[in-house]
Amino acid sequence: MLDIALRKQHGNFQLDLAFQSDGAKVTALFGRSGSGKTSVINMVAGLVRPDQGRVAVDGRVLFDGEKGIDLPPPRRRVGYVFQEGRLFPHYTVRGNLTYGMERTPASERFIQFDQVIDVLGIGALLDRRPSRLSGGEKQRVAIGRALLSSPRLLLMDEPLAALDGARKDELLPFIALLPGQFGVPILYVSHAVDEVLRLADHLLLMNDGKLEDSGTVEDVMGRSGFAEVSGRRDPASIVTAMVTQHDRLHGTTHLSFPGGVIRVPLLSAPAGRKLRVRIDAGDVMLSLTRPTGLSVQNIFPARVVSLRHESGLVDVGLDLGCMLHAQISEQAYADLGLNIGLPLYALVKTAAISRSDIAEHEPAKDEHPTLAEEEI
Numbered sequence: 001m002l003d004i005a006l007r008k009q010h011g012n013f014q015l016d017l018a019f020q021s022d023g024a025k026v027t028a029l030f031g032r033s034g035s036g037k038t039s040v041i042n043m044v045a046g047l048v049r050p051d052q053g054r055v056a057v058d059g060r061v062l063f064d065g066e067k068g069i070d071l072p073p074p075r076r077r078v079g080y081v082f083q084e085g086r087l088f089p090h091y092t093v094r095g096n097l098t099y100g101m102e103r104t105p106a107s108e109r110f111i112q113f114d115q116v117i118d119v120l121g122i123g124a125l126l127d128r129r130p131s132r133l134s135g136g137e138k139q140r141v142a143i144g145r146a147l148l149s150s151p152r153l154l155l156m157d158e159p160l161a162a163l164d165g166a167r168k169d170e171l172l173p174f175i176a177l178l179p180g181q182f183g184v185p186i187l188y189v190s191h192a193v194d195e196v197l198r199l200a201d202h203l204l205l206m207n208d209g210k211l212e213d214s215g216t217v218e219d220v221m222g223r224s225g226f227a228e229v230s231g232r233r234d235p236a237s238i239v240t241a242m243v244t245q246h247d248r249l250h251g252t253t254h255l256s257f258p259g260g261v262i263r264v265p266l267l268s269a270p271a272g273r274k275l276r277v278r279i280d281a282g283d284v285m286l287s288l289t290r291p292t293g294l295s296v297q298n299i300f301p302a303r304v305v306s307l308r309h310e311s312g313l314v315d316v317g318l319d320l321g322c323m324l325h326a327q328i329s330e331q332a333y334a335d336l337g338l339n340i341g342l343p344l345y346a347l348v349k350t351a352a353i354s355r356s357d358i359a360e361h362e363p364a365k366d367e368h369p370t371l372a373e374e375e376i
């Protein structure tokens, strides 16, 4: 349980927010550059002192402005992974890894060296210096070093931002494994939608030093504040789905979800894999009758459950076993005669769902991420 309230004046910039995150494995702090994300985690880590506030992790108070509690960083039991590894260049990988471990009293160590090496796949790197590691390897070692201090909370500040797309895809599954394997919750700073989709349970949306929204990934990504901050056209729905089959002939993968079967562009994830799919509200069309003679493959019976008028558009909430949002014009709303409870059909074009809108959410228990040979 994270219980955080922070106030800080940085020149003209004022940070003022409070949140709690109970039971989440990964809490994502999402916002534009300069919204104050790094400042928040620096204050949780004890690297920056808030003007006022309180920071508690599982009931253990790390900072309380009123009570004069301000634990120094090493006593906070918080691990920190920075954007670019920040490994000690004069230590080998082994030296970097044991650094944090040796500073944690033996009675408080609950994460084992061998387990970290194994989960992060860094056994072959132990005798190398950081200068002989690729970007992805450096980050895995940095994660290992943070974990080996047996932290009660892991802070990650855009840990993938310095990596190219391929390395990023490779590291994401490792990060997804961490809370389950080590039982350490993560506060994860990002401004990448795909990372949040993949990793987070709880989402905090920051804007100009304030918390603009907070809740489950499904809820927050479905609201207009997130669309605005992430530069997306419309709000979106996040549906949870499972891979059922690949239709290579037609280049599609079939996913089962509460609304039926949705076809998306061909994926490599195996059958049975659980995914999150992001569907932009503007990509959902509505029809009062089941359409025929259309190219659209994804047609779902639905019922209107909410109508929200905003800036000349109507957000139509649909129940099709799960929630799906459609965004239509006032004209279309009037022409269709929409009202609450009306049965209709929701249509989603397969091609409108891009691969970056689909993320594995829970890694399969019996699988371990695989690594390609990395070029330095």
Ligand SMILES: Nc1ncnc2c1ncn2[C@@H]1O[C@H](COP(=O)(O)OP(=O)(O)OP(=O)(O)O)[C@@H](O)[C@H]1O
Binding pocket: 010, 011, 013, 031, 032, 033, 034, 035, 036, 037, 038, 039, 040
């Ligand atoms: N020590 C400081 N002194 C003055 N201003 C600061 C200080 N640290 C941060 N700021 C200001 O606070 C604001 C928030 O910065 P912060 O780094 O927390 O944002 P961010 O959301 O993490 O951005 P980015 O994604 O670019 O890292 C910025 O306007 C920044 O210039």
